[in-house]
Amino acid sequence: MYVETKDGTCRSCGGELEIVDADDATMTVECRGECGDSYQVEPDAFGDGCMTYYPGFLTQREESDDEEGGE
């Protein structure tokens, strides 16, 4: 899930960020810009009050998990 550049950009190069992982306390973002850096941020790091990116990423991940089969 990509982060809109108005909400947050790479701390190193200012490039676009993609959320690639999340757990109870952090999200892991990966730079799609020049540096390709990846690092952890707080769930509300993008000023959305944990209302957009964090639950959005978790929902997206749950949906893709479902595709892997199950019941």
Ligand SMILES: [Zn+2]
């Ligand atoms: Zn970068």
